Amino acid sequence: MSLGGGVFVTQNKVAPGAYINFVSAARASATLSERGVAALALELDWGPDGEVFTVENSDMQKNSMKIFGYDYTSDKLKGLRDLFLHAQTLYAYRLNGGEKASNTYATAKYSGTRGNDLKIVITAQVDDDDSYEVSTLLGTSVVDTQVVTAASELVDNDYVVFKKDATLDATAGLVLSGGSNAASVTGENYQTFLDKIEAYRFNTLGCLSTEATIKQLFVAFTKRMRDEVGVKFQTVVYNQQADYEGIINLRNKVNDAGENAASLVYWVTGKSAGCEINESNVNQVYDGEFTVDTSDTQSQIEEAASSGEFVLHRVGEEIRVFRDVNSFTSVTVDKNADFQSNQIIRVLDQMGNDIATLFNNQYLGLVQNNASGRMAFWNDIVSYNRQLEKLGAIENFSAEEVVVEAGDEKSSVVVTNPVTPVMAMEKLYMTIIVQ
Numbered sequence: 001m002s003l004g005g006g007v008f009v010t011q012n013k014v015a016p017g018a019y020i021n022f023v024s025a026a027r028a029s030a031t032l033s034e035r036g037v038a039a040l041a042l043e044l045d046w047g048p049d050g051e052v053f054t055v056e057n058s059d060m061q062k063n064s065m066k067i068f069g070y071d072y073t074s075d076k077l078k079g080l081r082d083l084f085l086h087a088q089t090l091y092a093y094r095l096n097g098g099e100k101a102s103n104t105y106a107t108a109k110y111s112g113t114r115g116n117d118l119k120i121v122i123t124a125q126v127d128d129d130d131s132y133e134v135s136t137l138l139g140t141s142v143v144d145t146q147v148v149t150a151a152s153e154l155v156d157n158d159y160v161v162f163k164k165d166a167t168l169d170a171t172a173g174l175v176l177s178g179g180s181n182a183a184s185v186t187g188e189n190y191q192t193f194l195d196k197i198e199a200y201r202f203n204t205l206g207c208l209s210t211e212a213t214i215k216q217l218f219v220a221f222t223k224r225m226r227d228e229v230g231v232k233f234q235t236v237v238y239n240q241q242a243d244y245e246g247i248i249n250l251r252n253k254v255n256d257a258g259e260n261a262a263s264l265v266y267w268v269t270g271k272s273a274g275c276e277i278n279e280s281n282v283n284q285v286y287d288g289e290f291t292v293d294t295s296d297t298q299s300q301i302e303e304a305a306s307s308g309e310f311v312l313h314r315v316g317e318e319i320r321v322f323r324d325v326n327s328f329t330s331v332t333v334d335k336n337a338d339f340q341s342n343q344i345i346r347v348l349d350q351m352g353n354d355i356a357t358l359f360n361n362q363y364l365g366l367v368q369n370n371a372s373g374r375m376a377f378w379n380d381i382v383s384y385n386r387q388l389e390k391l392g393a394i395e396n397f398s399a400e401e402v403v404v405e406a407g408d409e410k411s412s413v414v415v416t417n418p419v420t421p422v423m424a425m426e427k428l429y430m431t432i433i434v435q
Contacts, residue, residue: 019230032277032350032354032384032387032388032391033350033353033354033357034088035088035203035273035274035275035276035277035346035350036086036087036088036089036203036273036274037087037088037089037090037091037201037202037203037204037273038083038087038089038090038091038202038203038204038205038206038269038270038273039052039090039091039092039093039197039200039202039204039205039206040083040090040091040092040093040205040206040208040266040269041092041093041095041189041190041193041207041208042092042093042094042095042208043094043095043096043181043185043208044068044069044094044095044096044112044181045069045070045076045112045113045114045181046068046069046070046110046112046114046115047067047068047069047092047094047110047112048094048110049094049097049110049111050094050097050192051093051196052091052092052093052193052196052197052200053067053091053092053093054089054090054091054092055067055089055090055092056088056089056090057084057087057088057089060072060080060081060084060090061084064077064080065138065141065143066143066158066159068080069110069112069114069138070114071141078259078263078289078290079208079260079263079266079290080266081288081289082263082264082266082267082270082288082289082290083206083266083267083269083270084270085267085270085271085287085288086267086270086271086273086274086275087269087270087273087274088273088274089202091197091200091202093193093196093197095182095185095189095190095193096112096181096182096185096189097110097111097112097181097182098111098112098113098179098180098181098182098183099111099178099179099180100112100115100178100179101115101116101118101176101177101178101179102176102177102178103120103174103175103176103177104163104166104174105120105122105134105151105162105163105166105168105174106118106120106136106160106161106162106163106176107160107161107163107176108159108160108161108176108179109156109157109158109159109160109161111179111180111181112179112180112181113179113180113181114138114179115176115179116175116176116177116178116179117138117139117175118136118137118138118159118160118175118176119136119137119138119173119174119175119176120134120135120136120137120160120171120173120174120176121134121135121137121171121172121173121174122134122135122168122169122170122171122174123135123170124170125147130149131147131148131149132147132148132149132168132170133145133146133147134146134147134148134154134168136157136159136160137173138159143157143158143159144157144158144159144160148168150168151163151164151165151166151167151168152164152165160176187213187214187217190209190214190217190218191217194217194218194221198225198229201231201353202233202273203233203234203272203273203274203346203349204233204234204235204236204248204269204270204272204273205218205222205233205234205235205236205269206235206236206265206266206268206269207235207236207237207238207262207265208238208260208262208263208265208266209262210238210239210260210261210262212240215237215238215239215240216240218235218237219235219237219240219242219244219247221235222234222235222244222246222247223244223246226246230352230356231353232246232348232349232350232352232353233246233349234246234247234248234272234326234342234345234346234349235247235248236248236250236265236268236269236272236310237249237250237265238250238253238261238262238264238265239251239253239262240327241307241308241327242308242327243308243327243328243329243330244326244327244328245326245327245328245335245339245340245345246326246345247326247327248268248272248310248326248327248342249308249309249310249326249327250262250264250265250268250309250310251296251304251309251310251311251312252264252292252293252294252311252312253293254290254291254292254293255291255292255293256290256291259290263290264288264290264292264312266288267286267288267290268310271284272342275342275343275346276391277343277346277347277350277388277391277393278391278392278393278422279343279424280324280341280342280343280423280424280426281321281324281342281343282321282322282323282324282343282424282426283320283321284320284321284324285318285319285320286312286318286319286320286321292312292319294312294313294314294319296311296313301313301322305322305323305325306329307329308325308326308327308328308329308340309325309327310323310324310325310326311323323426324341324342324343325340325341325342326339326340326341326342326345328340338421341423343421343423343424344421344423347388347393347394347419347421347422348421350388350393351384351388351417351419354384355381355384355417358380358381358384359377362380363376363377363413369406369410369411369412369413374404374405374406374413375404377404377413377415378402378404381402381404381415381417382399382402385397385399385402385417385419386399388419392422393421393422394419394420394421394422395420395422396420397419397420398418401416401418402415402416402417402418403415403416
């Protein structure tokens, strides 16, 4: 069971945990956690089935063949290359696991059509009649070679599991066959992914589906995790209104033949995850590989941004982010227009996650709820806020305005922490006086 978290209206919570409200003014230590962590559910030709697996930026560049089944430069990995332009870590999940390819000597490590491109080559050793050189090829690339006297001596590699009871015999190349992807991906597959990814902590979740029901599933998951569980992240969806600060509604499709219309979700997810809390994505150049549809007129772009859509537009020869906004549009006194800015949400989310982690790991059940205990918590919160101010993420911070006091129950603590997030410059209004 997770520790309690989310927002509160009255001090009536049962589960121990951190309950944090963000209103307009009228998770390990008191240090900033790293950004750049993304999560995606993917349709792949190769890879683990039924589990979340971690891919680091360096892994993608060096080991894409064994992780995803293709060389880093393959068109099959175009979207992932876009993601890792700015993301550092990916929690990936394969949606379409199917059947594993096999032959007389081996079975593919993973299911999927890519396994059909595997081949086992066995060559008798010239200087040793009892030995064989057994090579595993993926496409034309030799990915593993072993010299053994019997199949029982073969060691499984990153691509195949050897059949230890096989009888070795020279062959110029015996392909594996029968590998397949799942015939279709259902809402149940996506739900399984969301159930599993709930245990992980990331900055941005991406939804590559263009189906309304799947996108709505991601929106509902994001709202529940943010508001009820207290885990703060944003989710990138394509062409899905949500009126919620946790959802980035991407407007642009791609024009590349045969590609998913929502493929820009890769880049926006990576860019959002990797954007530091003292930075904005406004006016950032799209440096990915897809052809972006920028057919909107200026008035359409402005209207879309005002309606909570994340838009890329053409500026000369470049494609740039128009405004770094999320889908929230229902501005109120308690939640003003500042909450439409992803930069501000990144600051608030970072604070929510980091302070909750601080409390859950260093105070919950460990520190007495007395004056000295609350003072220690106050000191950590003040120290954390000063780090944010030093980075330029917040300004005009006043330690005297931070209040940590006893709640209605003996075990509860109430914190008031006023902050003023900083935004990047977006508009210039200048008057030139000619004298």
